[in-house]
Amino acid sequence: xxxxxxxxxxxxxxxxxxxxxxxxxxxxxxxxxxxxxxxxxxxxxxxxxxxxxxxxxxxxxxxxxxxxxxxxxxxxxxxxxxxxxxxxxxxxxxxxxxxxxxxxxxxxxxxxxxxxxxxxxxxxxxxxxxxxxxxxxxxxxxxxxxxxxxxx
Numbered sequence: 704x705x706x707x708x709x710x711x712x713x714x715x716x717x718x719x720x721x722x723x724x725x726x727x728x729x730x731x732x733x734x735x736x737x738x739x740x741x742x743x744x745x746x747x748x749x750x751x752x753x754x755x756x757x758x759x760x761x762x763x764x765x766x767x768x769x770x771x772x773x774x775x776x777x778x779x780x781x782x783x784x785x786x787x788x789x790x791x792x793x794x795x796x797x798x799x800x801x802x803x804x805x806x807x808x809x810x811x812x813x814x815x816x817x818x819x820x821x822x823x824x825x826x827x828x829x830x831x832x833x834x835x836x837x838x839x840x841x842x843x844x845x846x847x848x849x850x851x852x853x854x855x
Contacts, residue, residue: 710813747800760792
């Protein structure tokens with residue numbers, strides 16, 4: 704088992720910050736957690752987490768966090784997102800990925816230009832950034848097209 708990379712630590716600390724009791728439990732799990740496996744993808748990193756069974760579980764069994772968190776990495780064209788999966792009451796998986804950066808690979812050493820909640824974004828939100836940074840040709844392979852309202 705390996706330790707967390709600096710960007711994973713920063714993402715986990717950000718996503719798990721807050722006063723909710725479940726977040727406190729997840730922070731306890733985070734302190735005991737290790738990396739079970741890490742898989743680099745072209746546009747992101749998937750990290751499987753291992754939490755010892757001695758750590759307390761959350762009352763809510765399975766859910767996801769981070770869907771309202773976004774970031775941009777130095778050297779990338781657009782924003783990225785985070786998904787933290789809790790399964791059976793325990794931290795399970797962390798996925799960090801670029802939305803609009805399908806032409807450039809994920810940086811070898813990711814450095815955040817920003818990491819914040821979508822509602823705190825002064826630029827108009829993630830949808831505007833995706834429209835600004837995403838070329839539909841980049842997404843054709845994923846069969847995903849993002850178009851502004853009223854587009855032909």
